[in-house]
Amino acid sequence: MLTRDQIMDALKGHPLDAFDRSIDVHISRIRAVIEDDAKNPRRVLTVRGVGYVFARKQDAEPGA
Numbered sequence: 001m002l003t004r005d006q007i008m009d010a011l012k013g014h015p016l017d018a019f020d021r022s023i024d025v026h027i028s029r030i031r032a033v034i035e036d037d038a039k040n041p042r043r044v045l046t047v048r049g050v051g052y053v054f055a056r057k058q059d060a061e062p063g064a
Contacts, residue, residue: 003051027052 004023011023027046031038045053 001047001051001053006051 007023031041031044034043035041045055047053
């Protein structure tokens with residue numbers, strides 16, 4: 001799992017501005033490319049209040 005701050009630090013090399021939402025925009029663009037349904041992501045998951053986690057694609061639908 002990576003926090004938004006960790007992602008920003010790795011990319012920019014300096015701390016995240018509190019109002020900088022560019023990481024969120026980039027994550028949404030990545031989801032649009034790699035997810036079957038970007039509105040219901042299964043690979044790049046948001047951990048609310050923490051950051052993002054990359055998960056293996058689940059072949060079966062939940063509850064199946």
